Amino acid sequence: MTYIFRKYGNTIEITELEKEPSKVRVYAPRKGRTVYGARRSDNARRTQKICVRRVSSAIEDFGCPLLVTLTFNGDASDASYANDSLRFFQVRLRTQYPYAESVFVPELSPRGRVHFHGLLFNVPLSLGDTRDGRRIVFHGEERKTRTLAKLWGEGYVDARKTDGSPKLARYLGKYITKGSDHVFFNGMRLLRVSRGIPSEIVIRGTFAEYLAHRYAKRKATYEWEGESVFHGKIIKKWYQQYSE
Numbered sequence: 007m008t009y010i011f012r013k014y015g016n017t018i019e020i021t022e023l024e025k026e027p028s029k030v031r032v033y034a035p036r037k038g039r040t041v042y043g044a045r046r047s048d049n050a051r052r053t054q055k056i057c058v059r060r061v062s063s064a065i066e067d068f069g070c071p072l073l074v075t076l077t078f079n080g081d082a083s084d085a086s087y088a089n090d091s092l093r094f095f096q097v098r099l100r101t102q103y104p105y106a107e108s109v110f111v112p113e114l115s116p117r118g119r120v121h122f123h124g125l126l127f128n129v130p131l132s133l134g135d136t137r138d139g140r141r142i143v144f145h146g147e148e149r150k151t152r153t154l155a156k157l158w159g160e161g162y163v164d165a166r167k168t169d170g171s172p173k174l175a176r177y178l179g180k181y182i183t184k185g186s187d188h189v190f191f192n193g194m195r196l197l198r199v200s201r202g203i204p205s206e207i208v209i210r211g212t213f214a215e216y217l218a219h220r221y222a223k224r225k226a227t228y229e230w231e232g233e234s235v236f237h238g239k240i241i242k243k244w245y246q247q248y249s250e
Contacts, residue, residue, distance in 0.1 A: 007024065008210075009022055009215045009217075009218045010023070010208065010210055010214055011207075012207065012208050012209075014058070014062040014066075015062025015172055016062075016172060016247045017062060017172070017244060020214075020217070020218045020245070022218065022242075022243075023240055024237060024240070050182055050183050050187075053196050053197050054180075055179075056197060060199055060205060061125060061175035061203075064109065065174065068128055069127075071126055071168055071170070072131060072134045072167065072168070073124075073125060073166050074124050074125070074134075075123055075163070076095065076121060076122040077121045077164075078120070078161045085120070085190060091159075092198060095157060106127065106128050106129050107126075107128055108127065108198075110124035111197055111198075112181070112191065112196065113181045118190070120190070123178060125168075125174065125178060127203075133146050133147050133148040133154060134165040136167050146166070148163065148165045182197060227244045228244045
């Protein structure tokens with residue numbers, strides 16, 4: 007058995023592989039070609055996992071983020087233009103708030119208009135609305151100053167405070183698989199993460215096996231089993247780590 011230990015946020019993920027992964031990888035040369043079909047579903051699910059892990063790690067490191075939605079004025083059906091607009095916004099955001107970090111995923115409306123859902127870390131939480139469910143309890147400063155809207159420069163920005171719940175990671179990640187089967191997203195990144203967003207902690211080898219045996223004494227929050235041509239039997243277990 008080969009063990010892989012991952013930690014992101016308060017989640018511990020332990021993977022048991024029947025066969026050790028091959029260390030030899032053969033890369034085929036890239037050929038320029040036009041992609042006509044939608045992305046493969048397994049690629050979208052892999053990106054979703056990356057999103058959940060990165061966001062969980064960021065919440066643990068940076069605390070509560072702002073939940074924002076960036077919308078476009080007029081026709082927003084150009085993937086290349088949307089990509090550039092988001093990139094420029096992240097640059098301007100970092101200029102305004104030097105320690106700001108962000109994670110964004112795109113979504114396509116039923117009318118074919120793209121907008122972005124994201125989390126902003128290390129920015130003033132006072133910009134966001136305070137909500138109780140769908141009801142706005144207190145209006146944030148963004149409604150008066152339009153600070154984020156000016157940095158965005160393409161339309162309206164909805165901002166709301168969050169409590170830093172781990173559920174935010176899965177909330178954001180669901181948009182990746184929601185629209186990934188649309189051909190429109192072939193010209194876009196399904197996940198755009200700023201450089202300062204931390205990655206999950208990954209441990210392999212003997213120490214990972216030691217940690218797996220230690221956590222095996224506890225009851226897993228969730229378990230999954232599957233088969234792979236390359237890895238044989240796969241067992242995944244998730245544990246929640248709570249601060250004492």
